[in-house]
Amino acid sequence: xxxxxxxxxxxLTVAAVAAIxxxxxxxxxxxxxxxxxxxxxxxxxxxxxxxxWSDDMAKRLTALVVVQRIARSAGAxxxxxxxxxxxxxxxxxxPAAGGSAGFDDVTLALTILVSRAVRSSRARKGQVLDLSGxxxxxxxxxxxxxxxxxxxxxxxxxxxxxxxxxxxxxxAGSVFAGADLRHADLSKADLSDANxxxxxxxxxxxRGTKLVSANIAGTILIGTSGLExxxxxxxxxxxxxxxxxxxxxxxxxxxxx
Numbered sequence: 001x002x003x004x005x006x007x008x009x010x011x012l013t014v015a016a017v018a019a020i021x022x023x024x025x026x027x028x029x030x031x032x033x034x035x036x037x038x039x040x041x042x043x044x045x046x047x048x049x050x051x052x053w054s055d056d057m058a059k060r061l062t063a064l065v066v067v068q069r070i071a072r073s074a075g076a077x078x079x080x081x082x083x084x085x086x087x088x089x090x091x092x093x094x095p096a097a098g099g100s101a102g103f104d105d106v107t108l109a110l111t112i113l114v115s116r117a118v119r120s121s122r123a124r125k126g127q128v129l130d131l132s133g134x135x136x137x138x139x140x141x142x143x144x145x146x147x148x149x150x151x152x153x154x155x156x157x158x159x160x161x162x163x164x165x166x167x168x169x170x171x172a173g174s175v176f177a178g179a180d181l182r183h184a185d186l187s188k189a190d191l192s193d194a195n196x197x198x199x200x201x202x203x204x205x206x207r208g209t210k211l212v213s214a215n216i217a218g219t220i221l222i223g224t225s226g227l228e229x230x231x232x233x234x235x236x237x238x239x240x241x242x243x244x245x246x247x248x249x250x251x252x253x254x255x256x257x
Contacts, residue, residue, distance in 0.1 A: 052087045060091075060105045068112050081118050084109045085131060092134055103139050114145045147185075167205075187226065197237075211235040 207226025
């Protein structure tokens with residue numbers, strides 16, 4: 001006899017796919033009636049993901065597995081990004097969001113968001129994956145994939161971001177004070193006006209990274225790849241800034257008010 005949990009998961013997946021597929025089909029129509037029906041379907045499939053907002057990590061991960069299966073379909077992925085972006089914002093809005101359970105659910109949500117189907121559906125609508133202003137402070141997000149995200153003025157203070165992918169991300173004005181960014185990929189990321197004070201970027205990828213007016217006081221930049229003198233010239237730091245021997249760095253204070 002099939003396991004009851006598996007039957008529930010299968011039924012949930014089928015129902016969610018059907019609802020989201022219906023929204024995708026209706027979105028190709030025009031007129032007030034079609035838009036009204038889209039809203040009705042959104043209300044219908046929303047409860048299917050109710051466990052995303054559960055206090056139980058296991059329930060959140062199970063719900064994310066359902067979302068991941070749905071997202072594999074180009075048509076059904078419509079709306080998935082909005083659900084996951086809202087989930088991450090809500091998940092990290094509570095004090096001590098991680099607790100003893102960790103941040104496996106946030107990492108999985110990010111993995112789904114950067115999947116080909118979800119990215120393609122967003123690109124067709126001319127939308128980016130935007131988590132600007134989110135407080136990630138202290139989160140352990142080893143290997144998290146933020147590639148191409150808009151993360152303006154986010155707070156990553158004290159985060160564990162070893163092997164994280166921030167390539168081509170917009171990180172202008174974000175804070176990475178004391179963050180562990182060893183082996184992270186920051187290629188072509190925009191870190192203008194960012195605070196990287198005390199961050200460890202050992203062996204990070206910095207090819208084409210914008211560091212204009214970035215605070216690198218006490219930042220470790222030893223062993224980085226792609227770092228150029230011009231990038232350092234545009235940043236400011238102090239005597240504690242550790243740069244590779246082949247570069248010169250004159251400690252200066254920020255000229256900003």
